[in-house]
Amino acid sequence: MTSASHGLAGTTHEPDDTGHFGRWGGRFMPEALIAAVDEVAVEYEKARRDPAFLAELDRLQRDYAGRPSPVTDARRLAEHAGGARILLKREDLNHTGSHKINNVLGQALLTKRMGKTRVIAETGAGQHGVATATAAALMGLECLVYMGEVDTERQALNVARMRLLGAEVVPVTTGSRTLKDALNEAYRDWVASVGHTHYILGTAAGPHPFPRMVRDFHRVIGLEARDQVLTAYGRLPDAVVACVGGGSNAIGIFHPFLDDDGVRLVGYEAAGEGVESGRHAASITGGTPGALHGAMSYLLQDEDGQTLETHSISAGLDYPGVGPEHAYLADTGRATYEPVTDAEAMDAFRLLCRTEGIIPAIESAHAIAGALRLGRELGRAGGDPATILVNLSGRGDKDVDTAARWFGVVDPASLPTEEPPPSEDADGAVASGEREL
Amino acid sequence: MNAASVTGIDRLGEVFTTAKAEDRAALIAYLPAGYPTVKGSLGLLTQALDAGADLVEVGLPYSDPVLDGPVIQHAVDQALRAGVRIRDTLHVVEQLAGRGGRAVVMTYWNPVLRYGVDAFARDLAAAGGIGVITPDLVPDEASTWIAAADREGLAPIFLVAPSSSDERIASTTAVTRGFLYAASTMGVTGARDAVSDTATSLVARARSHTDLPIGVGLGVRNGAQAGEVAGFADGVIVGSALVSAAEHGRAAVARLTTELAAGVRGQHTGR
Structure with a gap:
């Protein structure tokens, strides 16, 4: 069976040296963070050729995360x-x-390898935040997760999970108060904390080398x-x-x-x-x-x-x-x-x-x-x-919670959050319970 | 463009040669277009120029300002909610230039990309703007922009940070025109109590690679700090503190600018 490390072996579909997939990708970001992403790129290149790193990744994916998934x-x-x-x-x-643990275990190992002691993450549904909080607990890293305030309400269970795992969760109240604003706050944190902090970006986006590295994991x-x-x-x-x-x-x-x-x-x-x-x-x-x-x-x-x-x-x-x-x-x-x-x-x-x-x-x-x-x-x-x-x-x-409201399977008044998420405000169907489960 | 005409880059250079001839640093004042209104921002920027700013940075409001702290985020958010457009920023620049003010635009990259890189350079130059500061565009991704700015005589102004390697400082200064923007500290915009030590060493490192004037920004909030920065830099850039002052109106902006202008002349009152 294939193991996680095989994902890092290199492919025939790589970006150019500065992270461009055709006209896409690259690095559109503040100069202050270029040194940090350069460091990540260099360390990732070393790590993916280091048998000890690959063995540790495979061990964690197998014995801790439960891979392979059926x-x-x-x-x-x-x-x-x-x-x-x-x-x-x-x-x-x-x-x-969720799949998020694949990337997080890889980046958390890389964090240790870079000698950094703190990780930050953005999260939308909370799955990436939970995975990051989990890996941080496992590896003894300080962890702070930015999450849009709207998302902390509609994904309250995951906020609790992250806090139980010892992470600090910061609700983001700027802009649309969702995932993109959580990313903005994570970048702002990273500019000021980059000496000891790695930003565990949660998706195959962002500046080079993240799209390629997250993909590989x-x-x-x-x-x-x-x-x-x-x-x-x-x-x-x-x-x-x-x-x-x-x-x-x-x-x-x-x-x-x-x-x-x-x-x-x-x-x-x-x-x-x-x-x-x-x-x-x-x-x-x-x-x-x-x-x-x-x-x-x-x-x-x-x-x-x-x-x-x-x-x-x-x-x-x-x-x-x-x-x-x-x-x-x-x-x-x-x-x-x-x-x-x-x-x-x-x-x-x-x-x-x-x-x-x-x-x-x-x-x-x-x-x-x-x-x-x-x-x-x-x-x-x-x-x-x-x-x-x-x-x-x-x-x-x-x-x-969201599904119960959508289908009207429980009395909305009995649900733990006080305000229904905005997505369900729009048509009032939840309150009238007209959808059928 | 007539080859003999004075370009934006020339006019930007004069800001620093004038200041140098007076044995002082230049004062560069940032305020966003559209805050509190388009007309109000024009009034505030005019006030800053009248009270002693040598150059203004007109901020182009953007929805995702990742290098800005809460004060500027709040101001640009208010401007955007009021419906400010790119053309409003160009209008503000045009009005300032029309009365002899020198203005560069400070903008995140995506609005320029969406407007059209060539079109933005053309329209800003036509409005009388003299340069553009791009906090999230590094020279590595800027070849189209550098060419467009060059065609229009605009200064592409890039940033260096305490984390920049000497190699990156060299490659950045090689394509920067007008002045180099040195970020005094690792962090987002916002007034700070003390000027960071990293600023002096960054400026010293940059000087070994370039003869460009160097402006230092991030964290300066009063005349004393302006005086301190003027001791080692060619320009003192003030943003968040002025935006905070703007919340109290034109008189507050005038007062702070006057204090800062005294500061860059070594005449601050030591507060």
């Missing part, structure tokens, strides 16, 4: 997918409940899944699909399939209330080229280059940008990116709960919705069922 044949779900076979890559079963997802599908079915899947916010789980599962020309790669972006409504977070579908948080990529911005407020029921996808390698794959056509609305994602969420006994993260429910749609499109190719590999990037414990 692939589940979702037969009852597939009955709703036009005859296609749906295979779930179970990143939800990793320690801490997540490539294990696709490497394992490719082996698992080949072994079990004697063939590659027809399509590999994932949800895309910043895009780390998607790039991790896509990347090892880039040279498999027959395998379609599809990323599902958060369309919120619909791309045409303007209330969405689909950067590739609805965005234009721009520079934000360190890299050139697709961006949701107005005609003056001001970042637009985004909307998604999923805090982890509620971000106006996307990793630069996805922008590149979209340009070349090797991967395609399609929108999935809040309602489609929640329908898929319910279906996966009811047919497979798996409560997914709402982020991952976007990928499930996409797979169902793609399955109906592909159907049965010449009698054989089309095979769709879905990255089930996280589990939904953190989303139980």
